[in-house]
Each structure stands twice: as C-alpha cells, then as structure tokens.
Amino acid sequence: MGHRRRVPGTRRQRLSRRLADLEGRLEDAEQQLEQVENTLRGVLREANDVSLGGPCKCGESLLIVRRRTIYCPRCRYRRAI
Numbered sequence: 857m858g859h860r861r862r863v864p865g866t867r868r869q870r871l872s873r874r875l876a877d878l879e880g881r882l883e884d885a886e887q888q889l890e891q892v893e894n895t896l897r898g899v900l901r902e903a904n905d906v907s908l909g910g911p912c913k914c915g916e917s918l919l920i921v922r923r924r925t926i927y928c929p930r931c932r933y934r935r936a937i
C-alpha cells in the first residue's frame with residue numbers, strides 16, 4: 857500500500873458531519889409532521905362528517921371515513937361501511 861499517510865480522523869469527521877446533517881433533517885421532518893398532524897386534527901374538528909381510519913394498504917395515506925364510506929385519497933380503495 858502507498859507511502860502517503862492517511863490523515864487521521866478524516867473519514868470519521870466526514871461521517872460525523874453526515875450524521876449531524878441527517879439528525880438536523882430528521883428533526884425538521886419531525887417538526888413538519890407534527891405541524892401537519894396538528895393542522896389535520898384542527899381541520900377534522902371543524903368538519904364534523906369526516907373522520908380518519910387506519911393506514912390504507914397502499915401505504916401512502918390514512919383512510920378517510922365520510923358518509924358511511926371509507927376511502928383512500930391516494931389509491932382507488934373505497935368501500936361502504
């Protein structure tokens with residue numbers, strides 16, 4: 857292997873910067889998710905005929921329950937209840 861000495865800690869420093877960057881982005885994403893959840897709760901309180909079910913099988917949305925119908929706003933899933 858080469859005669860050049862590797863600068864100690866460089867790879868570790870790069871990884872730790874990357875980790876700090878990811879942690880920051882995760883915190884931002886968590887805050888955005890909380891904002892959306894709180895907003896959604898507020899909207900649902902005002903719309904008395906709409907409520908939320910569990911996650912749809914497509915995995916892209918929760919199910920919406922409205923007028924005895926449960927449906928997914930992202931895929932074609934829909935059924936009467």
Ligand SMILES: [Zn+2]
Binds near residue numbers: 915929931
């Ligand atoms: Zn769906």
